[in-house]
Amino acid sequence: MMTDDTKPVESLLPYDRWTEDAMREVALRALDHVGTHGLPGDHHFYLTFRTDHPGVQIPGHLKARYPEEMTIVIQHQFWDLKVDRAAQTVSIGLSFGGVPAKLVIPISSMTAFWDPYVRVGLRFGPPEAAEDILDVPDTLPLSPAPAPAEEGEKEAEAEGPAQVVSLDAFRRRPARD
Template structure:
């Protein structure tokens, strides 16, 4: 017997809600690091589209990474802030010893990875649609207070790569 039933089309935007929830996980991790520093061996790789509207990075970085860039938030960073009202993440980093301030729209983020705990998230484009209550996909919230920890990001040597979440899933051991 075959199952010839067609999948039911949802009238609820579950795909968008799931995408928003995954972005929120990354934003909370960034909020925490900005307010309290990075605990233990945690560090983050944040990949974003450099060609997305609103991205503000120095010209030499834009020239080197015209489409996509991955930053490492680990040893030297400052002023890490998630501004939900402006829908941006801002951070100060050094590239080859030269300090730079980056402003990344949340919509430009394509991946977030914390290799210490093997958590990887991959994002698609942010939907411009509003939910049924007329709110934006990521509602404004207060920033966490606190100082950023001092740390040094490693400058990527090669163009950024987005890694599938499947590569980081734990598989049960087969004994």
């Protein structure tokens, strides 16, 4: 007979890690596709990353303006978008206030990926600390940072709620006393 007192079994397999890796792979495949073939139709991306993460390479004025996190818009004016799996980075050329810049973004620094055209969004926890994201709310709004950094750093227009993929549905919640 099953009761509500049954304690969940602790997994010996890293399902959280595998799921997180698979979600990052979806974003990387989209970025890689666009780097090779260009953006199809009205697709465009918001890519959010930690600017304070080791290995991030951005101009100093952007680091000063976005000391912790930054969202870039990959839409009209970008070039040399490349996913380098060996180096574990994404690199891209963008203009900021008309000044061209190259950004190198470690894959592990990415915190969100959003394609508002099809309302698909992914949130990522830090790869080295998957356990730290267990208390993330069930629904995560994927609103871009206050000032997206492409096309004159214009404000992003709201395009309705994104379809957010959250790992919480698959995670065990700690028992509450």
